[in-house]
Amino acid sequence: MMARPRPVRPDENQQWTLAERPVGREVRKSDFKLVSNAVPDLAANELLIRTLYLSVAPVMRDYMLDGAGFEKPLAIGAVMRGRGVGIVIESRNANYAPGDIVQGKLGWQAYSISDGSPYYMMYKIQQRIAPLSTGIGVLGVTGFTSYLGLVDVGRFKPGDAVLVSGAAGGVGSSVGQVARSLGAGRIIGIAGSDEKCQLLVDKLGYDAAINYRTQDLGSHFSELMPNGFDVFFDNVGGTTLDTALLHMNKHARISLCGRISEYINNAEQPYALRNYQYIHKRYATLQAFFIYLLEADFPRAEAAMAAMIAKGHLTWTEDVL
């Protein structure tokens, strides 16, 4: 057995900072500025992390804006915010030791310092079954969202008919596989192209898929789920949710993860849910969740997802650059 070489403390840290707020839909390279700074000594309770992988997601454009969001807007000159996977190389925090692999809010920089407080959403990666890069994917918050949204929020039971919107997205593409692995009955996905629909059925555990751009949701729900769904993992909201309310089995649970279809609407004209009465008539549940508030359940989700990978029940795609 070879001893792992002790990581050398870096002198310098390369950091991408916010130079300008984005204008229009595209983010420009000139919105960022690469700077170099010394790595400071650690204060009590701090740890130093070397970045291994960083996540890139559309939501990050929102971080760069000055508007209201889940978090405070980033200041001009601040290190760009983002989650990543890293290795602890120095620690003055009793909960972390050099060599620990963590995921959390590292920021777009080669080295980051954290005090392990909730702000950093730091989580020690336990599994060693899949590449560490999955710590920002199927074995990270994306995967935990699939698992906890289906099992905890959706109160999934074997045999359930499961409906998923945004089914080809980062979260949706593992919801179908998790449902399949846990013994679902029918699993139906909704996506926005024939190619995505084909992928859902061929690779991602779905029994059938509906292209919402070209196919009528209501008539396909009736045909594909004649008894209605038991769990609806909804990333979309709006008319998709409203139509689904007409196709619930008794005691159906809707796990409301996102409302993508509504985000582009004018906030002064919110979507009014016409069929909400069926929540009452079917004794159903509409429950929203925010994954970062379920942190206490992350280790259970990680273990469950790792077990599915070990059984060969879970595939994923990554773009690692």
Place this chain on the structure above:
Amino acid sequence: MMARPRPVRPDENQQWTLAERPVGREVRKSDFKLVSNAVPDLAANELLIRTLYLSVAPVMRDYMLDGAGFEKPLAIGAVMRGRGVGIVIESRNANYAPGDIVQGKLGWQAYSISDGSPYYMMYKIQQRIAPLSTGIGVLGVTGFTSYLGLVDVGRFKPGDAVLVSGAAGGVGSSVGQVARSLGAGRIIGIAGSDEKCQLLVDKLGYDAAINYRTQDLGSHFSELMPNGFDVFFDNVGGTTLDTALLHMNKHARISLCGRISEYINNAEQPYALRNYQYIHKRYATLQAFFIYLLEADFPRAEAAMAAMIAKGHLTWTEDVL
């Protein structure tokens, strides 16, 4: 100790049957016909019950109509449907013995026969702390609705701010007291008259009450629950629910028991929920329930309600005729 005299088997049964379906809002005496029939011998698994108390509720008019409801419409000539409390006087059912006190669907008759199957919603009354008539009230399905709707569906926790609509009704009038007994923070009721509001505050455990006919719900919610509610026990639906959605604390639970305000609307113009987006924004839950589907939990609810009565935490009013 005196032996209870063995009940004598009756020869004749007096029964109120449905003579005509009601016309207009009022139920007429001529809609019913009193008949007398022999009490048949019991078949295997059957039990004979002497009626002690019968419940009368507005919903019973619906039983008399020919339209669709939770149950099959009553045939002309059939015994009027209704819940009651009775004593078993003969039994060929292993689960019931003479002397057992039961509540269930006895019908409007002096004696009823049941086979104990789910249709009869039969439940053996265990508590001996309150008058047996409460078996169709605070210690019956009405009380169980309050308890299970608040505790199980609403996931009530001590310290929670609780909002109740229809607060002076059969169910609502015990929800406030149950919440108080279990250690709620603020308890706010909504009712339709100043007299009812006064009753809520004076007798029924509420900290404050809002008269929805004369007071603005939104501004009173803001004033009375500056942090929003944690649990909303909603009997009303419609604009009351919609306004409440703007006043939820994070992770609020709405226990949807009824939608009284919508029942009079034209079914072709269902109420559209304008503020549903806040269910997502507050990571809240909207969960409907039907008490007769929670039967397995009745004994726990009865024990909890009886314990509150023993502590003097629960008062109730009854009209016993």
